[in-house]
Amino acid sequence: MKNTVTLIATAAMGLEAVVANEVCQLGYEDVAVENGRVTFEADHYAIARCNLWLRTADRVKLLIGEFEAKTYDELFEGTKALPWEQYIPEDGKFPVTGKSHKSTLYSVPDCQSIVKKAIVEKLKQKHGIASWLEESGAEYKIEAALLKDKVTITLDTSGAGLHKRGYRVGQGDAPLKETLAAALVQLTNWRVDEPFYDLFCGSGTIPIEAALIGQNIAPGFNRSFSAEEWQFINSAIWDKALEEAEDLANYDQPLAIYGSDLDPKMIDIARENAMEAGLADLVQWKQMQATDFHSNESGGYIVSNPPYGERIGDKKEVEEMYQKLGVALKDYPTWSIYILTANEKFEALFGQKASKKRKLFNAFIKTDYYQYFGKKIGK
Known part of the structure; x- marks a missing residue:
């Protein structure tokens, strides 16, 4: 498996430039800033460092793949073509969440279900399993996001959102993240x-x-992360x-x-x-x-x-x-x-x-x- 991965640090609206600046300060280059996200290439070590150090990002996601899909068949085949076996072991638990915006495939539950089926089929094939997958091990939370018919599939490396530092034992009515x-x-x-x-x-x-x-x-020194x-x-x-x-x-x-x-x-x-x-x-x-x-x-x-x-x-x-x-x-x-x-x-x-x-x-x-x-x- 290649050691270089594409990471996406998600950001609240208006904070993208602040997050990008933090990513650059950690030493990562070729940072692309878009609405709600900062994308960059890095090694596996960056997964740990970014989760620990990014003060203003919401989450750190690992990009598995991107492709166009206007039909459920294209969504299924595009998802199945990705190298899932490199990431998820035989006993891996992999819940799928989704969102769709300005896309032909607008039913989020249907999209989630198809993405899940495609991954199951690929993993059974690659791990040589005839029956169902147990999903009793570590969690690999997958998100399938559709925007203008472009599908972006990621793994959430953070787990709980990065704002959860672990020190908040109490809060008021309108706590600031x-x-x-x-x-x-x-x-x-x-x-x-x-x-x-x-x-x-x-x-x-x-x-x-x-x-x-x-x-x-x-900021992430006192907590744990999915990855x-x-x-x-x-x-x-x-x-x-x-x-x-x-x-x-x-x-x-x-x-x-x-x-x-x-x-x-x-x-x-x-x-x-x-x-x-x-x-x-x-x-x-x-x-x-x-x-x-x-x-x-x-x-x-x-x-x-x-x-x-x-x-x-x-x-x-x-x-x-x-x-x-x-x-x-x-x-x-x-x-x-x-x-x-x-x-x-x-x-x-x-x-x-x-x-x-x-x-x-x-x-x-x-x-x-x-x-x-x-x-x-x-x-």
Whole structure:
């Protein structure tokens, strides 16, 4: 079996460039960026490294093959022609999921069923099995995605989504995904020697992700991945990747990271989550109103995902809070402020036009990331 594979790091809308940048920083080249995905060629070692290190990707998928299919026969034959025996052993468990968009074959259950039948037939033929396949071993989750009659078949190497870092023991009503929180931090120019504040920290996701970035801790260090169980990948690569992550972590890096929230219950949850992430002493938590923010530092970063006022009755209250926040933060012109919200009147309420704005999706909510760059000190 060839050692080079095509990997697809899937990304939330608006984060493709951030994911591509992370892939390049890991040393992989010829990166192709498309809607919702970043594709690149790599070796088996990259499967382990990308799962461990990609902070903003949703999953890492291994491309098995792509072909055109407008009929169920073409879907069956195209799937069967792929080298399944190189990936799935005799006892492999291989559930098939699917999706179809702007394609002749629009019935997802039918497509899934045909893909499954084609793989079963190929594996029985190649493994020399006359009866049914037991599927009692490791899981090889397959996805058949149809887009404009082009079929893309992948194996999911991650298992649980990469946002599941393993530290979240509690959360609030509208938790921010860890992958998006990491992206919000990465889209700033924050450096580890500068103070970092989240004034609406909720369950602590943004400060925790900032601390992981600050100490260069691999976000997937405390969890497992589907591909760890796969026979065709040498288990030694996982040990090697974990060793590399351990060597690159800078646990001695001092950080000034602060999380505050009005709700004392959320502060307790944030503290527990930070402890679970092994960052108990790195983030300082405080129960307070965001508008009571005060610092003697000459510059720093505020990165927050405040309430949007999406629920009926909350909007007026939230908009008043945005106005008060704008007044309170006017006293900090050298600070850089980054706010994610779905409220389209944010700039007017905050009382200042953003230096830059970026469209992002928080779950299925269309939001803007308002970026206010602090004035350089002495200017």
